[in-house]
Amino acid sequence: MSLLKDFVVYLCLSPTTLLGAVAFLLVFYLVSNTFTSQEVGKAPPGPRPFPLIGNLLQLDLKKLDVSLWELSKKYGSVFTVYFGTNKVVVLAGYETVKEALVSYAEEFGDRDITPIFYDAHQGHGILFANGESWKEMRRFTLSTLRDFGMGKRLSEHKILEECHHLIKVFESYKGNPFNAAIPINHATSNIISAIVYGSRFEYNDPRFKNMVRRANENVRIAGSASIKLYNMFPRLVRWIKNRQLFLKYSEMNMVDVKEVILHLKETLDPQVCRGLIDCFLIRKQKEEESCVKDTHYHEKNLVSTVTNLFSAGTDTTATTLRWGLLLMAKYPLIQAQVQEELNRVIGSREVQVEDRKNMPYTDAVIHEIQRLANIVPMSIPHKTSRDVTFQGLSIKKGTTVFPLLTSVLHDESKWESPNSFNPSHFLDREGKFIRREAFMVFSAGRRVCLGESLARMELFLFFTSLLQSFRFTPPPGVKEEDLDLTPGVGFILTPSPHELCAVSRKRF
Numbered sequence: 001m002s003l004l005k006d007f008v009v010y011l012c013l014s015p016t017t018l019l020g021a022v023a024f025l026l027v028f029y030l031v032s033n034t035f036t037s038q039e040v041g042k043a044p045p046g047p048r049p050f051p052l053i054g055n056l057l058q059l060d061l062k063k064l065d066v067s068l069w070e071l072s073k074k075y076g077s078v079f080t081v082y083f084g085t086n087k088v089v090v091l092a093g094y095e096t097v098k099e100a101l102v103s104y105a106e107e108f109g110d111r112d113i114t115p116i117f118y119d120a121h122q123g124h125g126i127l128f129a130n131g132e133s134w135k136e137m138r139r140f141t142l143s144t145l146r147d148f149g150m151g152k153r154l155s156e157h158k159i160l161e162e163c164h165h166l167i168k169v170f171e172s173y174k175g176n177p178f179n180a181a182i183p184i185n186h187a188t189s190n191i192i193s194a195i196v197y198g199s200r201f202e203y204n205d206p207r208f209k210n211m212v213r214r215a216n217e218n219v220r221i222a223g224s225a226s227i228k229l230y231n232m233f234p235r236l237v238r239w240i241k242n243r244q245l246f247l248k249y250s251e252m253n254m255v256d257v258k259e260v261i262l263h264l265k266e267t268l269d270p271q272v273c274r275g276l277i278d279c280f281l282i283r284k285q286k287e288e289e290s291c292v293k294d295t296h297y298h299e300k301n302l303v304s305t306v307t308n309l310f311s312a313g314t315d316t317t318a319t320t321l322r323w324g325l326l327l328m329a330k331y332p333l334i335q336a337q338v339q340e341e342l343n344r345v346i347g348s349r350e351v352q353v354e355d356r357k358n359m360p361y362t363d364a365v366i367h368e369i370q371r372l373a374n375i376v377p378m379s380i381p382h383k384t385s386r387d388v389t390f391q392g393l394s395i396k397k398g399t400t401v402f403p404l405l406t407s408v409l410h411d412e413s414k415w416e417s418p419n420s421f422n423p424s425h426f427l428d429r430e431g432k433f434i435r436r437e438a439f440m441v442f443s444a445g446r447r448v449c450l451g452e453s454l455a456r457m458e459l460f461l462f463f464t465s466l467l468q469s470f471r472f473t474p475p476p477g478v479k480e481e482d483l484d485l486t487p488g489v490g491f492i493l494t495p496s497p498h499e500l501c502a503v504s505r506k507r508f
């Protein structure tokens with residue numbers, strides 16, 4: 001209903017016009033009932049849509065993943081909903097999501113590029129791109145990230161260096177309550193900076209601070225109700241404030257990225273790759289020299305790829321870490337068990353990725369944080385690349401598809417206690433770590449998260465280094481049970497704004 005209210009406000013409708021519109025919708029609804037019953041029998045079922053607004057009245061856009069999951073209980077694991085006139089097929093439950101993304105990887109593997117992301121990137125880069133250009137950018141980025149040691153020692157060194165900087169910031173609060181969102185975002189953003197540019201930024205560098213702030217703001221704006229409206233009715237509501245703001249921030253970040261690229265270009269040594277940008281520039285030069293036709297190595301692809309890596313790789317990891325610290329403060333016994341394992345396995349020396357295999361409990365806790373935090377609840381929308389018959393239902397080429405990760409990470413047939421924080425989900429009877437097939441936080445198939453191994457390494461090293469140095473508690477006067485786990489609304493699910501105390505463990 002709130003979306004309808006927004007819509008009315010945006011269009012400045014008078015009560016009479018509104019009444020007329022409702023009467024019009026009602027008549028169409030009744031008429032459309034006759035049409036839907038005559039529709040091709042094999043299309044995925046779903047609630048009957050109103051004309052123009054589709055199923056908006058049946059959905060809570062602030063908790064869209066939850067309301068879609070509710071609908072799946074009535075309409076099955078493959079069903080249709082209409083956002084305005086846009087048809088979306090929703091995939092729910094582990095078996096269905098896995099079958100679609102893995103067994104039908106080609107058919108379900110295109111990205112649905114919504115108008116707001118098309119405006120910002122025009123189909124360039126990785127996140128919001130398709131076809132040959134996407135394939136080449138994804139391949140290039142993956143192999144370059146591997147060369148730069150994604151998931152290996154080189155990134156381990158960079159992450160540990162960043163842990164020291166972050167710990168210093170936490171120490172500066174001397175155990176008093178503070179909001180860790182910005183320092184954590186700066187730390188994870190610096191890991192991408194080191195890989196992409198070849199160097200990190202100081203946390204007080206004004207350009208860096210602005211870039212991270214704008215990228216964060218855009219993640220929030222992209223998930224707002226008004227941007228959802230714009231994506232549904234792009235011609236009707238082009239002028240909304242949030243769209244202008246989103247594009248302004250994107251543009252400003254791209255200008256900053258272009259300046260850094262220019263500087264790197266001027267100091268480029270073709271024999272040495274300082275970071276991903278250097279590798280791209282060297283490749284671009286080679287393709288130009290050999291007159292490669294229709295090369296994908298052009299500036300637009302470089303700028304969009306770089307901004308994609310920042311937006312996909314900063315907020316996701318930072319948000320997961322924030323959920324982790326919040327959950328540790330809420331469940332002090334679990335925090336104490338992690339710290340007991342840290343004391344026993346590592347003591348006071350620096351943590352290493354190698355330690356993970358000897359720390360099953362901590363590994364299980366990190367996995368459970370990711371499962372419960374469920375930060376990308378509907379993945380990033382996909383699109384069918386061709387007509388497909390899936391589970392006996394026909395879905396047309398170009399249909400938007402939501403792989404509902406919430407329904408996988410809370411699938412009652414896969415998790416013993418899907419709605420509670422229970423690290424035992426990832427432990428066997430002897431306390432050894434076990435993988436779970438329904439742990440699909442990075443999605444699966446052709447579009448699976450490109451930064452998965454980097455993110456896993458970051459989460460382990462940041463989380464363990466922070467818990468080695470600090471005990472996290474609620475601010476004085478706040479009880480553990482009062483810490484709020486309700487997520488804020490945005491493109492990803494973030495914890496609501498909160499403060500915690502980072503109490504130095506050296507004092508104990």
Ligand code: HEM
Nearest residue numbers: 126127312313316317376379380442443447449450451455
């Ligand atoms: C905890 C951290 C992270 C989580 C939970 C996460 C999750 C995801 C998810 C669910 C997707 C969508 C997959 C799909 O479309 O089905 C995705 C895509 C992507 N992620 Fe991550 N991600 C994380 C960290 C990172 C990092 C650190 C990077 C950067 C190196 C990264 C780069 C990307 C890119 C570029 C894509 C787009 C892939 C494509 O469209 O081909 N992510 N991620």
